[in-house]
Amino acid sequence: MNCARCGLDVPDGNNQCPKCGSVEFNKPPAAEKKRISPMLYVIAALAVIAIAALAIYALGKGKNPTSASAGVERRDANITTAPPGKPQPSGIVTAPPGQPASPDKTPPGVTKPKPPQEVVDYLAFVKKVEEHRQMLLKDTGEALMLQAAGGSTAKTLLDMIEWASDPNGKAARDPLADCKAELNRQYANWLETLKYFDNKPAPPECREFSGAYRAVLYNETKAIGDIAFNFNKVNVMNPDDMSRLLVMLQKMKADESIQANIDKAADEADAKLTALVSNYDMEKPFDVPREKRGGNIMGF
Numbered sequence: 001m002n003c004a005r006c007g008l009d010v011p012d013g014n015n016q017c018p019k020c021g022s023v024e025f026n027k028p029p030a031a032e033k034k035r036i037s038p039m040l041y042v043i044a045a046l047a048v049i050a051i052a053a054l055a056i057y058a059l060g061k062g063k064n065p066t067s068a069s070a071g072v073e074r075r076d077a078n079i080t081t082a083p084p085g086k087p088q089p090s091g092i093v094t095a096p097p098g099q100p101a102s103p104d105k106t107p108p109g110v111t112k113p114k115p116p117q118e119v120v121d122y123l124a125f126v127k128k129v130e131e132h133r134q135m136l137l138k139d140t141g142e143a144l145m146l147q148a149a150g151g152s153t154a155k156t157l158l159d160m161i162e163w164a165s166d167p168n169g170k171a172a173r174d175p176l177a178d179c180k181a182e183l184n185r186q187y188a189n190w191l192e193t194l195k196y197f198d199n200k201p202a203p204p205e206c207r208e209f210s211g212a213y214r215a216v217l218y219n220e221t222k223a224i225g226d227i228a229f230n231f232n233k234v235n236v237m238n239p240d241d242m243s244r245l246l247v248m249l250q251k252m253k254a255d256e257s258i259q260a261n262i263d264k265a266a267d268e269a270d271a272k273l274t275a276l277v278s279n280y281d282m283e284k285p286f287d288v289p290r291e292k293r294g295g296n297i298m299g300f
Contacts, residue, residue: 002026115280118203123277126213127286129197133217136193137291140186140224176234183228190221209276212269213288219262227252263290 001010003017004024016023194217202210230248234241252258270288277284 112279112281115277115282116203116205119205119276119280120282122200122203122206122210123273123285125200126197126210129193129213129217130286130288132193133220136186136189137220139189141291176231180228180231183224183231187221187224187228190217190224193217194221205279206276209269209272212265212272215265216262216269216288219258219265223258223262259291266290 001012002008002025003010003020003022004026005022006017006020008017008019010017010025017025194214197214197217227249230245234245266288267290273286273288274284
């Protein structure tokens, strides 16, 4: 406030001017209060009304996201609180489990190619060779079993007696001649079959099977060849030769690996054939079985 006489600024609370001693003062006019725009009141009122309307709507319709119970149909997009939706009739969750594919049928949409003509032709060729092999097995087995029979042994003894009585006679001959001739014939048949098989090259798709099948023919041909070779080198005039032949035959009979190698080769060839035809839309044209007669190619 100001002194009315001298105009000195006097702090509030003083009753007398310290300069002139006057007790009259001029107080400053009261500050004018700021007026609030009526528009602010309108905006505030609308906001309150909007909040109240939302609250009434949520309570009246049961759409409060935090209080809705499970199973109530929701329209909010709150993933964390929304109850699990009901699956549609055609949805994946309601689809029945699929039926397992049949093991003997090709899956839908997957078709095997037709075999190349060269594969078909080669397998037809090997089929004929296999039919001839089965015929040789029967023939060889019967021949070797006949040579080992008692009647053949008696005939061999008679031949030896006749030969000893007249070494230079017309009838005199090697008592093992018939046996040697039969073995040589059998070996020649097997050898020719092997050569015939080798004359036709296998196409690339059939080479694994071809190699396995050749092992079968080779092992069988070698077994017959070993027997024929040992018989052919026997000199009946030399007792040591006869003893060596007997030892050789006994050794071959006891050696299980000879027939085991043949059986193993047959099993592998048959497996290779099965694997080969499984690559194509075709049936297996033939089998490569083990030997049947006595289970031993040598027949003893």
